[in-house]
Amino acid sequence: MKFGPLEIILILTIILVITGASFAPSLGKNLGKGVRQLRQAVGGDKNKTKVVTSLNDGAAAKAINRRVLEQKRSPKAG
Template identity: 50%
Template sequence: MPVFNIGPSELILVLILALVIFGPSKIPELGRTLGSGIREFRRATQEISTQFNSVLDEPKKEEKKEDKEDTKD
């Protein structure tokens, strides 16, 4: 699922510009840094989503608990 609508010609242009600006020795380091940044961003968004969903589920759990107690009486 591509995030950006970039075709092959645009991608080649971006890679050539990166090569000219940063030089061939810095490209692998930039790739690793970008990859680790994307992984950290995904991990953080997953953690936030999990916490958000658990907060939303708490009232539902309380309602179920109250329903069970009411049926016991």
């Protein structure tokens, strides 16, 4: 059984009526956290390069960049 867009909207509307509008922000926040954690687990954290470029110590930045590249090159253990 597949759900189309109309059925999903109907289900979400019923949930909103039952739980009330105060529940919606916390639901959205928790859903966003879950999606963010899933992306980090699957594809890695894209913020690594931002952290590395903001380091003042050039040697530390090079060492971290080297480790990140090694992790990307190595095959994932499954």
